[in-house]
Amino acid sequence: MSQWQQQPGDRLTQNRILRWNSAGWILFGLLPPAVAVIDASPARRYWLLGLLALVALCHTVVLTRPDNPLLRPRTYLAVLALVLGATAYLLDGGAAFYVVSLPQFWLFTRTPRDAITLSGAAAALTVFGGTLDQGWSPQFLTGNAVFTVVAYAAGVGLGLWVHRFVGQSNELQEQLTTELATTQEELAAAYQRQGAAEERERLAREIHDTLAQGFASIVVLAEAARSATATDPARCAEQLTSIEQTARENLAEARVLVGSAPESGVAPGSLATTLRRTLDRFVQDTGLTVTAELPDTELSQRTRIALLRCTQESLANVRKHSGASTVGVVLTELAGGVELEITDDGCGFVVEESRGFGLDGMRRRLAELDGELAVTSSLGDGTRVLVTLPTHSQE
Template sequence: MSLEVDWTRPMWPPESARTPSDWQPWLYRAERILPGVLLAVATVVSLGVGGHDGRWWVITGILVAATALWVLGTVVLAPPRLRERPAFALLAFLGIVGLGSVLEVRDITFLIFMIFAFLAAMRLRPTWLAFAALAVTSLLINTLGNGGPVHALRERPAVWITIIVVQTAAIGGGGLLSTAVARQNEERRRMLDDLAAAHAENEGLQRQLLSQAREAGMLDERQRLAQEIHDTLAQGFTGIITQLEAAALAKDEPAEWERHLDSATALARENLTAARRSVRALHPEPLDAATLPDALADVATRWSGRTGVPAAFTATGEPRPLHPEIESTILRVTQEALSNVDKHAAARRVGLTLSYMDDEVTLDVRDDGAGFTPGPGPGFGLPGMRRRVERLAGTLHVESEPGGGTAISAVLPAVPSPPEASA
């Protein structure tokens, strides 16, 4: 973000800004108090110096009272939005510099009050007018005690012009720089507020996405169970009924009756095993008492022990708790990928890698098996894995060729675990 000067804005930060800096309220209070304090100090010093008659003090007292009333009306009591209007700011400056000049002519100690004219000049717009007002203030402050502007410039023009130019440039340049810094801080604060709002909106969208994914997952799980019940349990019960009916017809033949009864019993046991397997598939048990990397390592170890194929698991990045839907999906994809390797790949080894990144988590499953030509196909293997991942705004990539092994990569958003889930 570059530090650019805006020549259309006043050098003094606007008091009516909707998002002022923490120090600005104190600055505005000091600005309202300062002219009265400077006027009081100048008056006290003038009284202490003395050397004036009664008539002088009467006139000076009237001028001090008029100046105090002007300051009260244009600085102390004026609403912020009125003070920021260019015409009002110019009127306030002219009154302050005019009354202050008259007082300084009467007594040089009122130069103390004239210092406030610099601040009044910095409220003017456009910028060239503010610089002109600063130059006029500098000219009056420095020359009124030395015979006035005309006399001072006629006697020593180079000295007084140099003083006025340097003083005006220093005060005006500092004002422009402070305004640019204040504007930059305001823009940075607005950007941070926008980022915070976008982050909150993104978290809301992620929660909504995960909620929708949960509903879609329930429907998909029902469809999968329906297919599994049709392919296993329903067919098994049909076989049991068929065997029992055949046994009823062969009750006069003990050997045949016993054979049909044994077949029905075997089918019933197979169906019970299939039912238990379906129930276990409904819940990712390995995640109940372990982190995701530990659960995947355990899945790989148990799969390797069952199939005899070495399976190496590696985790990279900084592991952290993720949303339960994300972790459950990664676990299911791992189980399905290993199941496909066991059924189709004839692999000699398998490698699994879980990678934690800033805003993503990636699962890679590679084998050196038979490979295949990727494409659409039936069943709940790769299509089911892809549906699971894409429901959570993720992507699934499959690279394979006949004889060249298979690499599956699932990329999911690293949505952090909600507080209630990690408590």
């Protein structure tokens, strides 16, 4: 609609400016000429009131229907300029009416050139209208004419300054909007990368705790079965059965990881039952002595999975590194939490020098549930793994 409204600014503020300008124009622009013409001759009174009503109607239409094809803003401003000239003629001067109407030539035009041209035409008509009845008298030249010209010049200067200020503000706003959009895109990309990294880490941990451990067991069992083929066929058959069972479990875990099966690993129910089954398999595969204290404890699915994965990782480390003969597993229910202790009488290790993925994976898994992992070991004294999980992490 106007040079200001065409810019991507705050339309609420623009509409407020237009409403305040309209109220001021009606109060200080239309009403004074209407009051001043009351004592004039009937012809002048009717003509002026009719012109004021016409320009008020046009103003209302343009303000409420700016896209009306029958009355464009430029057409309205041309009508306003003619009414200003006619008012100056009928009232012997109309500089005050012109000054009050001057902001509209900037509010309802698209470019400063249009505003300068149309407001200049209105100024000329105002001066010309006043001279028709009074002529070029000294009183007129020092009054309405000079006041109109000065107002036009001041309006042009102020309008150009405001136009430049608004333009700079809009440029700054566009720049800030562009920078904000760029920042939002960068943040979205960063969140996406972070999410992908977290998902890769989760998958790596799950693969290490399930598939990798299962394949390691299969390799160990296959080597033992090959050695026992000729000397102990019965033992070889047991190990082949363990290989088959481990492979099936790995297949089930693989289906969980690719999303073609619901999350499993720990069947709903007692954690103690699942841990006993895991320990029985461990004894069957390794021949080690295992003692266990596993009371039935009600825990959430995520907590049961975390405790099972920590047990599997600890048993895998015992099998691969410790050289132990005895393993102890104790599950204890505490006030507000649960504790799992796994010990062995193996060769031990220096905890600070451990660089394996397993312990770090256990710590990260437990941290997601506000849990803690404590590993105590020294060379020749075995190893103690202590897992502590709060029950408030249950879902």
